[in-house]
Amino acid sequence: MPKMERTFVMVKPDGVQRGLVGKILQRIEEKGFKIVAMKLSVMPVEKAREHYAEHVEKKFYQDLVDFITSGPSVSLVVEGRGAIAAMRKMNGATNPMEAVPGTIRGDFGIETGRNVVHGSDSAASAAREIALHFSGLELVDFKRIDETWLYE
Secondary structure (H helix, E strand, C coil): CCCEEEEEEEECHHHHHCCCHHHHHHHHHHHCCEEEEEEEECCCHHHHHHHCHHHCCCCCHHHHHHHHCCCCEEEEEEEEECHHHHHHHHHCCCCCCCCCECEHHHHHCCECCECCEEECCCHHHHHHHHHHHCCHHHCCCCCCCCHHHHCC
């Protein structure tokens, strides 16, 4: 059985501008995951560079930084059993044209550079991204009323 974990999810500027935040939040909550932190902000350039640090040598790095800082995004910490893998699956393939229908990118995306959401790809990435975007005081511990019906 997957363990309880937290992951970082971001509705990127294209998702915010297209009015998809509510639909994405609804999918996360309907899956049974808790949102334990959330904020709307325009990401500062320095934070964007740190967020995408693993891509610094790639030709698309500056495009990533420019796009993610181009408008408001919604940063989330999502909690639940197997949350990292489940959110990756819910998000769909990075290239929306390869993402299956029913996934966020499969339903709402067309191009890789405008693929609506970001999700941490591992426990290490989740820990790094959560710490980059939230202070410990911004994470809220609580028990959802339906957890008894979600987990064995």
